Amino acid sequence: MLIRANKGAWRPQSTGVSIASRLWLAFALVLLCVVASLRPLAPALAEELPPPALVAHGYKMAGDASRVRLVLQFDGEPAANWFLLRGPHRLVIDLPDTRFSIEPEATEARGLVSDVRYGMISAGKGRLILSTEGPFAVEAFDILRNTSSPGYRLVADLVASTEAAFEAALADQVTTTGSTRSTPKGDRVVRSEGEASQPFTIVIDPGHGGIDSGARGTTGTLEKDITLTFAEELKSRLEEDTRFRVQLTRGEDVFLRLDERVRIARQHGANLFISVHADTIRYRSVRGATVYTVSDQASDAEAAALAARENLSDELAGLSVEDENHEVSDILMDLIRRETHAFSVRFARTLVGSLSDRVELIKNPHRYAGFRVLKAPDVPSVLLELGYLSNSEDEKQLLDAEWREKAIGSVVTAVRSFAGATAATGG
Numbered sequence: 001m002l003i004r005a006n007k008g009a010w011r012p013q014s015t016g017v018s019i020a021s022r023l024w025l026a027f028a029l030v031l032l033c034v035v036a037s038l039r040p041l042a043p044a045l046a047e048e049l050p051p052p053a054l055v056a057h058g059y060k061m062a063g064d065a066s067r068v069r070l071v072l073q074f075d076g077e078p079a080a081n082w083f084l085l086r087g088p089h090r091l092v093i094d095l096p097d098t099r100f101s102i103e104p105e106a107t108e109a110r111g112l113v114s115d116v117r118y119g120m121i122s123a124g125k126g127r128l129i130l131s132t133e134g135p136f137a138v139e140a141f142d143i144l145r146n147t148s149s150p151g152y153r154l155v156a157d158l159v160a161s162t163e164a165a166f167e168a169a170l171a172d173q174v175t176t177t178g179s180t181r182s183t184p185k186g187d188r189v190v191r192s193e194g195e196a197s198q199p200f201t202i203v204i205d206p207g208h209g210g211i212d213s214g215a216r217g218t219t220g221t222l223e224k225d226i227t228l229t230f231a232e233e234l235k236s237r238l239e240e241d242t243r244f245r246v247q248l249t250r251g252e253d254v255f256l257r258l259d260e261r262v263r264i265a266r267q268h269g270a271n272l273f274i275s276v277h278a279d280t281i282r283y284r285s286v287r288g289a290t291v292y293t294v295s296d297q298a299s300d301a302e303a304a305a306l307a308a309r310e311n312l313s314d315e316l317a318g319l320s321v322e323d324e325n326h327e328v329s330d331i332l333m334d335l336i337r338r339e340t341h342a343f344s345v346r347f348a349r350t351l352v353g354s355l356s357d358r359v360e361l362i363k364n365p366h367r368y369a370g371f372r373v374l375k376a377p378d379v380p381s382v383l384l385e386l387g388y389l390s391n392s393e394d395e396k397q398l399l400d401a402e403w404r405e406k407a408i409g410s411v412v413t414a415v416r417s418f419a420g421a422t423a424a425t426g427g
């Protein structure tokens with residue numbers, strides 16, 4: 001609407017306001033829209049604030065058209081991952097929350113590197129992008145501890161290569177991501193000596209919270225309380241296995257936006273995301289657990305209705321929902337998404353199998369629909385409906401610690417099996 005009004009203002013008219021000042025007004029309005037759309041996700045709503053920003057400084061680039069070395073200093077150890085993009089050829093380096101203190105002259109085009117960009121791309125996530133004159137290979141990518149001064153440095157060596165080699169590297173990064181890391185080839189980052197291999201990270205998302213209570217049981221049980229209790233119990237059971245690192249999206253009764261839940265999973269580099277729910281259904285006799293994965297096409301009308309209800313969470317809390325398509329459409333991203341989806345489905349099947357040994361499941365217990373909370377492109381994600389609060393038997397079970405322990409045992413078994421399988425396939 002604003003844009004339309006601006007366009008009207010461009011028409012020369014014989015009013016007292018000059019065209020120049022109208023142009024300025026239009027410019028200011030457009031700028032306001034841009035600034036408003038760039039505002040970061042509300043971090044105050046997150047259960048935990050992201051760790052304090054690292055400072056990146058001392059950017060240096062040296063070399064020629066055949067090879068370039070990039071060195072970037074950090075005041076702390078950055079968890080950095082990289083991947084390649086084409087059109088133009090780019091090296092994308094993902095960084096944690098970073099404050100970039102970089103001299104503009106240092107990033108001027110040099111040799112192989114034609115353009116350098118950096119900045120925060122979302123709350124808690126920094127990014128550095130190097131575009132090149134042509135195809136290249138990443139010969140080295142290391143995070144090294146400085147010996148004579150405090151801090152760490154990122155050192156990357158790019159060498160000119162052929163189009164075929166670049167394409168092969170692109171294809172390779174797609175097939176080897178395993179979609180269990182936030183970016184492909186993260187394991188190529190050289191870690192400081194003595195550091196153990198990365199633990200398998202599970203982010204558990206207790207559905208609803210705060211102003212959004214979720215479903216209400218026949219005796220008044222609130223879904224947001226059931227999901228939090230279950231998530232906390234599941235977390236402590238999983239943590240008994242030292243190979244697992246477990247994070248909750250919320251550890252108390254607070255409201256979280258759906259995209260914030262997804263962001264927390266990605267921020268922690270989750271290998272698996274489990275959103276826990278206990279909704280109601282219009283058929284009171286329906287009971288049992290269900291495992292959902294994301295899909296544009298719903299498996300059935302009930303799954304579609306449930307996803308639609310869940311997706312309203314932000315609106316119900318009085319928040320405006322931003323356009324979801326801020327992810328740039330990219331062939332590589334699509335491939336990663338597809339592969340992630342295959343992993344989500346694999347885990348869902350494993351989970352259904354292990355739940356069926358111990359708890360009641362609904363008919364066709366693996367279902368799918370367009371849940372927004374399951375849309376991390378690179379984190380295998382499922383939504384676990386523990387049971388239906390609309391069914392009094394299910395409600396009783398959800399409140400029963402013994403039943404929860406059985407169900408949690410099944411989830412732990414499934415996670416172990418999934419983690420083992422992805423490790424075996426190099427994921």
Ligand SMILES: [Zn+2]
Pocket residue numbers: 207208214215223277278279310
């Ligand atoms: Zn729910």
